[in-house]
Amino acid sequence: MVLQSNYTSMDTPHFRKLSEDQVERLHHASLEILDRTGVRLFEPEALELLKKKGIQVEDGNRVRIPPGLVEWALSVAPKRTVLCDRHGNRVMPLERHNVFYGPGSDCPNVIDVRSGERRRGTLQDIVDAMTVCDALPNIDFLMSFCIASDLAQETSDRHQMRAMLMNSTKPILFVTTEFEGCVDVIKMAEAVAGGAEQLRRNPICACYINVTHPMRHNQEALQKLLFLSGKGLPTTYTPVVLRGATGPVTAAGAIALANAGELAGLVLAQLNREGAPIILTGGVNDMMDMKTTVDAYADPTNRVMLVELAHRYDLPIFGLTGCSDSKVPDEQAAAEAAFSIMLETMAGAQMAHDVGYLEGGMCNSIEQIVICDELINYTKHFMRGLEINDETLALDLIEEIGPDGNYLSTEHTLKHYKQDWYPKLFDRRNYDDWKARGEKTLRQRAQEKALKILETHKPEPLPADIQKQLDEIAG
């Protein structure tokens, strides 16, 4: 290489939607909301934590949180948390612009991977989805996929956790309906990890806490937050805004409001245990579609802005990606999933979930997850920077081959051609070849791949004694 000064190269594409000034303005708006309007906390223990800091409780459960306390919480919350696989391998460092992908949880409906029909979800669907997610190389973590409508709803969250722990070794983001479920599920995780201290040091799971509203923190959400932060276990804390309904229709106000709710949770977690790992959300500012009143989940406005705000805090992020508002794994579903995977990846959405979601989360689809696996594969390749050096410029080779030769059987081609992207699911065959192989669409190929995985992939089993413990807890 010739020595060259002042030369830079990009290892990945660079992308920003918001300027630093805009991010700061949103942050200050959130501080203003907490200071001026405040929040209601429906859990006495949470109110006690604030009272100890001299904060006045009004109207039974309403508190205003001063900016200084928020800035303190931001300064003591850990900038990174690492999720581990079943064996304690630290596979998911949630920090900076790292990106990991996982499915969504708790859809009431599924597209049956065998028949293609839409129906209520069952425990077997969760087992199947986890088996497929375990096998797919671009799925990094698990969520429960669907609600098991065939089980008693009071305890079905334990069975979701059991199915995730049994059918894959990947890290888990779990959801429970009530607080007691969260306690049981953590017992299950401790059984697999080898005890409470092991789980804290090398967490194999984190909790997904959905909060009613940024200004109305329901009791279950707060109980879970205090329980998990008290144990030093990672959790998200995600208040939801539906723009135009439960928050301003304008994205700026909705983002500031959602973020204010998250910061309230962050303050409580840090007061409860300084240094508790909290994963901020990367997007809960959905619009209410004013034509239909539907929550428009895959909408373009909902992309990347909360991720960029979370990067301002340099805290772990719970991103949203690979989701669709379409009813079936069709062209719309592929397009919406592709856009959000590309955008959220470029924004650095860290723990990017809801890969495979249809109907804005009312339905889940294993085929769609398989399609998304390919979209992620594509995106990962795009994210690579261009390597420029003597070997890749190949000027000597160009001279050697000249105008008349070809590059097909050179060592250089053999050495480098595999650096290109080769799809696993997308089809590049010529028309005749494609036709001869059955004229299969992307969805058909995705279904075939899913069924083949279900037929052949055997996830690593849990030891029998641990299975027994899980069974006892799950009941």
Added chain:
Amino acid sequence: MDLKPIYKNVIEGQADAVESGVKAALAAGVDAGVILNEALIAAMDEVGNRFEDGDFFVPEMLIAARAMQAGLALLKPHLTAIDVQAAGKIAIGTVKGDLHDIGKNLVAMMLEGAGFEIVDLGVDVTPEAFVKAVQEGANLIGMSALLTTTMSNMSATIEALKAAGLREQVKVMVGGAPVTEEFARSIGADAFAPDASSATRVARQLVA
């Protein structure tokens, strides 16, 4: 003597190792025909299978073919006419008016790897040049075109073969991006192949 290492080195495209293996086998008194059939050709059959299954890509196939050719060059002086049964002799070229040759070259290399004897007529090949190649012993003609404007010269070649009274003694296959099965039939070609890998299969069927 164990011929497996030669077989393995052909598949892995290790030309130098194939050459030294063939030399050692000849020195040990192994019959040249046996080396050819059991090591080199058997290996290329396996390479073809792997390509069809999607396990091998074009560069691996070509590098294996090159290793096979390196071994074959050493064997040739020792082979008798009975040992050498070339799969066929194919005259291949891009048709008149067309200078695009990468597809044609790829097909030629694939066919060579599959044991065909190749007469590469190059690009911008006139019907007369194809006719001459048949007169000189080619039993198969492969014509390529990239442009819709030059495709018609494929049928000119077939007409020229008929006029020279040679059409019955040669098989004609055609290919190239705009060429279709239907077009091939309409001009009276014997076969069409949509890509280089199927060209090998089609050519084998034609001369079988």
